[in-house]
Amino acid sequence: MVNNSSQMRAKTMARPRTFDESTVLTAVAEAFWTQGYEATSTRDLVNRTGLNQPSLYNAFGDKRSLYRRALVHYLECSVRDRIRRLEALPNAGMAITGFFAEVLSRTLNDPFHRGCLLVNSALEANAEDMDLRQAVAEEFDAIRSFFEGRLQAFRLQSVDSVEIDVKQGAHHLLSVLLGIRVLARINPDPACVTDAIGIAIKSLGLPPLALAMFTENHCTESI
Structure with a gap:
């Protein structure tokens, strides 16, 4: 029998994203572009994107992974x-x-x-x-x-x-x-x-x- 906590985790994992990926990556690219990688904090990224840290990192990975994704987005555009x-x-x-x-x-x-x-x-x-x-x-x-x-x-x-x-x-x-x-x-x-x-x-x-x-x-x- 599946317990309540397992059901909650399954619902969380299945929950669709409520943000536009392109918009978020644009905001992240702007932050890194303006401030540089080292000077850009997690708080800066949260403020720029409007997402909390868990949502941001769950969707894109850690700061380095997010930087790489933002760079690719920048290059495409x-x-x-x-x-x-x-x-x-x-x-x-x-x-x-x-x-x-x-x-x-x-x-x-x-x-x-x-x-x-x-x-x-x-x-x-x-x-x-x-x-x-x-x-x-x-x-x-x-x-x-x-x-x-x-x-x-x-x-x-x-x-x-x-x-x-x-x-x-x-x-x-x-x-x-x-x-x-x-x-x-x-x-x-x-x-x-x-x-x-x-x-x-x-x-x-x-x-x-x-x-x-x-x-x-x-x-x-x-x-």
Whole structure:
């Protein structure tokens, strides 16, 4: 015979979630993005999400697991979304320029100077956190691969393309991207960031920033 406590546990386990997962992960990502992993307390996460600690951790795991889930959510709504949209552009050169134009816009219009959560994760990851380091490295490689693929296509499309090794060009673009994201956290000077991007794309014969027309389509408004 099942006792009352067992019945209560079964009911608790079967109880459906009463919150929207995407909304909660957005709130969690905002907290970590603004304050950093170490500085974000459980109380901060509770206040941001409106969930109590047991509900939060039962749904997503411990703080580290929650951070990983929030990072993936952030990437889906920002970097991965951007790559999917821009890879569909017929002009491969504009895909790269558009990528940097969107990054520039978000960098200069962020009043909190938060930079990029992915880059911030790379800076915060310690030597023992191999899972996070590997996840960040894979995302960086996906961005590099996007640059390399678009550079290769641009070389075939345009007479303005510069004869360089596309792999080296992709490495250069990734380095510039990461550099301006770090710089923007400390000194988001518009001229400095714009010049860094402008020189990088000009050196590869890519369309100038002034030609980049884009409409961001994030799955959240704030990430």
